[in-house]
Amino acid sequence: MKKLTLISVPITVALLAYTSYLALIVAPTEQTMGDVQRIFYYHVPSGWVAGLCFFINFVASALYLWKRSPASDALAAASAEVGVVFCAVLLITGPLWARPVWGIWWTWDARLTTTLVLWLIYVSYLVLRRFAAGGQTQVLAAAFAIFGFADVPIVYMSIRWFRTQHPSPVMGGGENSGLAPAMLHVFLINLVAFTVLGILFVWLRYQLQMQEQALESAHAQLALKGVSR
């Protein structure tokens, strides 16, 4: 296990260095937006990793409620934390790009607002984990995770209706925006690199969480022994 971690960290760093070189130097400059478009190679993969993490969180939480295995709770905690970080990157890079291109930092558009609400929901998930007492944390957090995940499609529906008059974001990479082949190539490699990075973070955080759990139960055992003596 430890060997795998030791190997995967330098590989991921090298991969990220390579994709950064591709995104910042090799990829052609976009005609109308100029260099600011390059943020796209970080923005979209971050969003993808955040979505992936929240999905893992949901599956792990449901699994925990069903089987009550400590490992799935550790996975849920790890993926929620990493998801919030990538979602924050998404929310920060978005306005950085929007300001020169749209002329505004923020608009209450369906995608933007849904992402913000998503971020809020998972931050409150983390707050709940932090403040729940002792052994109840896992069940309470898992229950809340189910609520949060169920809420996301409803949020998206409601806000899309609420803001129909707004233009949808001019995001590349969709079906009709037609990314140039050279850009698509760089984008896909970045997507892979970010996915690897996200999985690595979740993996490291998961192991840390498992160690914390082991430490806690060891403390509890020790205390029990003290009482019986």
Place this chain on the structure above:
Amino acid sequence: MSTLGVTGASLVKDLRMEWRSKDAINSMLFFSLLVVVIFSFAFNPTAEESRRIAGGLIWVAFLFAAVVALNQTWARELRNQVLDAYRVSPAPPNALFLAKTVGNFLFVVVLEILMAPLFVVFYELRSVGPVWQLLVVALLGTWALVVNGTFFAGLSIRTRNREIMLPLLLFPITIPALLAMVDATTSVLTGEASPDFWIKLLAVYDIVFTALCLLLFESVLNAE
């Protein structure tokens, strides 16, 4: 005792306690009265403006007021270990949850009935659209607030900072419901749009989250 029997008994107990103490309703009433007065000073709207902002104002006031009552829902059961006694009894957990939810629903509906005339007087409200639609929105919206609120109040009494935890959990999840309530109310008051979509959305929200609450409440109640 059947599920309905336990629900009824528990609900009657809660209603009797509330009737004698009037804790929840008094604090909610005074709280939402304060919100109405403060908003009026803060925005100082004309009759036309207030018709536009009233939807948001009414529901934000009720949301905040409901949190005051919801926080007291379970706190009362912690005294003398009533909740633990309930846990070891063979009574179905969902019966307790339903009783608490229906109780809170009734409290908030009473609050809304008492506060509605005040809103009309202070903000010179006159509905352009049909008033019965407001009734539907109020009932569906109140249920949406209360069903999740009761559940999350049950979550947050298990945490270290009980009273602050409830809004932190409830507000993010409630955003779509709040948006639906506000927009439906504004649509009816101004008569400019149809509230049909928002009423449907509220109904879907109510069904989804009532089902989730009933599915998960037993796990939360028995969390160790």
